[in-house]
Amino acid sequence: MSTVDSSAKRSALAPLGKPFAIAGGVLAIVAALLPWVTFSLNDGNWPDKSTLQFFDAPFLVTGFRWHLLVLGVLVLIAAFAPIPSRGRVVRALGWGVALVSFVNAAYITVKGGGLGAITALDGATAFGGVVGIVAGVLVILAGYGIGVEPVQDWNVKVSTPVAYLVLLVSFGAVLYAVAAMLTTGGVGTANPYAGAIFLSFLGFAAGLLAALSGVGFVRWLSALSEQHRVFSVIVLAACALLLPFTEAGNEYWMTVAANIGIYAATAIGLNIVVGLAGLLDLGYVAFMGIGALVAANFSGAATAHFGITLPFPVAAVIAAIVAGIFGAVVGSPTLRVRGDYLAIVTLAFGEIFTRSAQNNIGGITNGSNAIPGIPALSLFGAEFNRSISIGAVKLPAGVLYYILIVLLVAATMAVFANLKFSRIGRAWIAIREDEDAARAMGIRTGKMKILAFLIGAMLAGLAGAVFAHKNGTVSYESFKFLESVTLLAAVILGGMGSIPGAVLGAALLFVLPEKLRDFEEYRLMIFGLALILIMRFRPQGLIPDRHRRAELANEDVGGAPVDEVHVGPKEAKA
Amino acid sequence: MSTPVLEARDVSMVFGGLKALKGVTLTLDEGKIVGLIGPNGAGKTTFFNCLTGLYTPTTGQVLLKGNVLPGDPAKVTDAGVARTFQNIRLFPSMTVLENVMVGRHVRMKQGPLASLFHGPSYQKGERAARERSRELLSFVGLNNLDDELSRNLPYGDQRRLEIARALATDPAVLLLDEPTAGMNPQETEATQQLIFRIRETGVSVVVIEHDIKFIFGLCDSVSVLVQGELLVEGSPEVVRADPRVVEAYLGKPPEEVQHDVEAAAAAEEEQA
Numbered sequence: 001m002s003t004v005d006s007s008a009k010r011s012a013l014a015p016l017g018k019p020f021a022i023a024g025g026v027l028a029i030v031a032a033l034l035p036w037v038t039f040s041l042n043d044g045n046w047p048d049k050s051t052l053q054f055f056d057a058p059f060l061v062t063g064f065r066w067h068l069l070v071l072g073v074l075v076l077i078a079a080f081a082p083i084p085s086r087g088r089v090v091r092a093l094g095w096g097v098a099l100v101s102f103v104n105a106a107y108i109t110v111k112g113g114g115l116g117a118i119t120a121l122d123g124a125t126a127f128g129g130v131v132g133i134v135a136g137v138l139v140i141l142a143g144y145g146i147g148v149e150p151v152q153d154w155n156v157k158v159s160t161p162v163a164y165l166v167l168l169v170s171f172g173a174v175l176y177a178v179a180a181m182l183t184t185g186g187v188g189t190a191n192p193y194a195g196a197i198f199l200s201f202l203g204f205a206a207g208l209l210a211a212l213s214g215v216g217f218v219r220w221l222s223a224l225s226e227q228h229r230v231f232s233v234i235v236l237a238a239c240a241l242l243l244p245f246t247e248a249g250n251e252y253w254m255t256v257a258a259n260i261g262i263y264a265a266t267a268i269g270l271n272i273v274v275g276l277a278g279l280l281d282l283g284y285v286a287f288m289g290i291g292a293l294v295a296a297n298f299s300g301a302a303t304a305h306f307g308i309t310l311p312f313p314v315a316a317v318i319a320a321i322v323a324g325i326f327g328a329v330v331g332s333p334t335l336r337v338r339g340d341y342l343a344i345v346t347l348a349f350g351e352i353f354t355r356s357a358q359n360n361i362g363g364i365t366n367g368s369n370a371i372p373g374i375p376a377l378s379l380f381g382a383e384f385n386r387s388i389s390i391g392a393v394k395l396p397a398g399v400l401y402y403i404l405i406v407l408l409v410a411a412t413m414a415v416f417a418n419l420k421f422s423r424i425g426r427a428w429i430a431i432r433e434d435e436d437a438a439r440a441m442g443i444r445t446g447k448m449k450i451l452a453f454l455i456g457a458m459l460a461g462l463a464g465a466v467f468a469h470k471n472g473t474v475s476y477e478s479f480k481f482l483e484s485v486t487l488l489a490a491v492i493l494g495g496m497g498s499i500p501g502a503v504l505g506a507a508l509l510f511v512l513p514e515k516l517r518d519f520e521e522y523r524l525m526i527f528g529l530a531l532i533l534i535m536r537f538r539p540q541g542l543i544p545d546r547h548r549r550a551e552l553a554n555e556d557v558g559g560a561p562v563d564e565v566h567v568g569p570k571e572a573k574a
Numbered sequence: 575m576s577t578p579v580l581e582a583r584d585v586s587m588v589f590g591g592l593k594a595l596k597g598v599t600l601t602l603d604e605g606k607i608v609g610l611i612g613p614n615g616a617g618k619t620t621f622f623n624c625l626t627g628l629y630t631p632t633t634g635q636v637l638l639k640g641n642v643l644p645g646d647p648a649k650v651t652d653a654g655v656a657r658t659f660q661n662i663r664l665f666p667s668m669t670v671l672e673n674v675m676v677g678r679h680v681r682m683k684q685g686p687l688a689s690l691f692h693g694p695s696y697q698k699g700e701r702a703a704r705e706r707s708r709e710l711l712s713f714v715g716l717n718n719l720d721d722e723l724s725r726n727l728p729y730g731d732q733r734r735l736e737i738a739r740a741l742a743t744d745p746a747v748l749l750l751d752e753p754t755a756g757m758n759p760q761e762t763e764a765t766q767q768l769i770f771r772i773r774e775t776g777v778s779v780v781v782i783e784h785d786i787k788f789i790f791g792l793c794d795s796v797s798v799l800v801q802g803e804l805l806v807e808g809s810p811e812v813v814r815a816d817p818r819v820v821e822a823y824l825g826k827p828p829e830e831v832q833h834d835v836e837a838a839a840a841a842e843e844e845q846a
Contacts, residue, residue, distance in 0.1 A: 415690060418689065418690055418691070418692050419689055419690060422684065422688075422689035422690075422692070422696070422700075423679055423682050423684045423689055423699075423700075423703075424684075424685075424686055424689040425689070426668075426672060426675055426676050426679065427676065427679055429665065429667075429668060429672075430665050430668070430676045430679075433665035433666060433667060433668065434663050434664075434665055434666075436628070436647075436663070437659065437663040437664070437665065438665075438676070439628075439646075439647040439648050439651075440626065440628075440647050440648075440651060440656075440657055440659075440663075441651060441676050441677050441679060441680065441739065441743065442648050442651035442652050442677075442679055442680030442743055443648055443676070443679055443680070444648045445648070451686060455686070
């Protein structure tokens with residue numbers, strides 16, 4: 001996307017910007033009201049031909065109509081209201097309209113056996129899908145016509161109470177969105193449309209988020225939350241603790257959310273190594289495996305190697321320490337290699353771990369038989385995997401695990417944030433930016449790198465200990481190369497060096513496959529495609545860290561678009 | 575005579591078959607500015623790298639206040655020798671203030687635990703470092719740019735930021751590698767004033783530079799390095815007047831060259 005290219009587009013489209021936006025917005029609303037399919041699919045609950053009751057179930061089958069209506073109205077508002085970087089906002093909304101329309105139209109076409117399903121068949125007409133796609137394209141073009149200007153920084157300073165209120169409302173909205181994302185379309189196998197509904201909702205959410213980001217709100221909010229770090233973490237944790245009380249409060253989603261949490265905590269640890277210190281680690285999940293194995297062996301499971309049963313907190317601390325020692329041990333010989341070579345060494349370490357574990361080295365891993373029967377945690381007699389009731393409120397099974405893991409993630413976040421904004425964190429970032437210059441500033445790069453490996457591995461070990469008890473079984477199969485890559489993808493996808501990014505990345509990477517079960521063999525293909533698209537259009541990650549944004553986004557902080565994307569040697573490998 | 579702040583004794587550096595430095599000796603007295611000039615490829619930057627521990631000299635040693643410097647850049651900086659780079663090497667994606675605070679790293683004491691828990695003593699140290707960094711930024715003339723990313727600064731400001739970052743390590747000796755490369759006359763003049771002010775704070779300075787006029791106006795003493803050897807050393811007046819320096823830079827006058835060519839031709843004829 002060169003500057004010349006986009007300015008040429010702008011000149012041809014400039015006079016058409018506003019008319020296109022208005023036409024597209026109106027068409028999106030019309031599409032929301034039109035019938036979408038010429039006949040009833042399967043059991044007939046695919047959007048019937050005439051229903052307009054789309055407000056009562058925003059996250060069910062007909063929800064996409066409601067989403068389209070919202071997007072259409074927003075396009076019209078954006079066309080008239082005096083907002084910053086209007087073109088960028090309009091374009092984002094256009095992508096939302098186009099994606100929602102395309103996902104639904106494509107799904108109906110495939111399931112309905114041809115284009116007749118979304119045009120005219122047997123005397124019935126249903127042009128909703130076509131109109132929706134046209135509307136989306138029009139609005140995207142309108143965005144280019146108005147001119148896609150760089151995101152502007154808001155210089156709005158607010159007093160602390162107002163900032164708290166804004167953060168509270170925003171994080172509340174995030175909680176609502178997460179609950180919606182988890183529950184849209186219901187549990188994978190129960191609803192035949194779950195995958196399509198989820199993708200459609202994702203399109204809607206992406207459009208809205210991109211529009212908010214385009215207008216500069218996201219950047220402002222992240223600056224605000226960085227300013228009020230402690231408050232943000234507390235509110236975020238509180239929001240997460242409220243999740244069991246929402247629609248997502250059932251055993252299935254508690255389990256999924258707890259798994260996401262474990263991987264999110266691990267991803268944050270990896271973020272220290274990769275995002276801050278810039279050390280590409282491809283065998284990171286091994287540390288989680290070491291933590292899990294240590295915890296399993298001290299858990300009192302029948303096949304545990306050590307006969308002693310330690311209380312969970314003690315076992316968790318030992319797991320973290322052992323993993324940390326391994327981290328430092330692996331870190332030391334890698335000090336002499338950089339970049340690609342470091343990645344290869346860590347990859348080899350990961351492989352050594354899996355092979356050793358597979359072959360039951362020292363009798364502590366139990367090889368391919370795994371270590372089953374790890375007892376569930378319990379606190380004051382309440383077992384973590386049972387459901388509990390507090391007064392009249394009955395909470396789903398697994399909720400205590402969920403709470404434990406939320407606390408774990410919050411603690412990891414605090415560790416990351418405190419380290420990042422400290423003498424040590426600055427030294428790590430300096431090493432990432434220019435190792436020789438960092439040494440010339442008196443930073444003992446060797447010690448600092450080992451420290452990064454050690455702390456990252458400890459966090460992974462801790463997460464592994466929780467993992468062991470949560471799942472009840474520890475097998476080397478859970479800690480293979482693919483898991484390391486997925487974790488790395490979570491870090492990069494979310495935005496390197498950014499905390500909310502790591503959580504969002506982990507959530508997407510572990511929810512998406514769950515949600516896409518519907519597409520069976522195409523699942524991984526769609527997943528890979530989504531990753532490629534995100535990296536193409538947002539190389540800095542979904543919620544980038546301020547520094548990374550400047551480095552990888554297609555813009556200067558000063559505002560002028562820059563032609564080439566700056567990809568430093570470290571990023572190129574990722 | 576007092577001990578010099580920095581003393582390079584007979585420093586040689588050999589890369590494979592290439593003798594980059596051949597027994598260079600240099601002394602820097604406290605509160606002085608020494609200039610290091612020489613044609614491209616004379617070994618100036620190699621010499622700097624030996625002074626800062628990036629290279630370990632093949633023979634010879636470098637002493638700071640009479641103590642031999644360790645062969646590790648981080649330890650050298652800790653001991654009190656700071657440097658800037660010929661091609662600016664800031665941390666591009668860190669802010670201006672953060673760049674200088676990285677320079678404070680070596681004078682701060684917080685370890686991993688303090689960094690993790692952010693206790694009162696941590697807060698105090700952090701605040702002090704921030705204040706000192708702001709002070710240095712205004713000393714080099716970069717005010718109100720704290721939160722700007724260093725990559726976005728104009729070229730001249732980046733040079734000054736690099737100097738502020740080096741000063742943040744509280745050095746006894748500051749090594750500047752071509753601090754005015756690519757600057758216009760006004761900026762060069764400002765840099766000269768800045769270096770004088772740095773000397774006033776008690777820091778001794780070694781400067782590599784191609785701009786002869788700048789060097790002669792700035793330095794108390796100038797050393798000329800040619801093909802890895804120290805050619806001349808002395809006050810600007812002495813160095814300026816030395817014919818060997820003129821020859822190293824401009825070559826020999828035409829008549830001498832003519833003479834040389836004839837001599838060579840005669841020698842060849844004799845052999846034949």
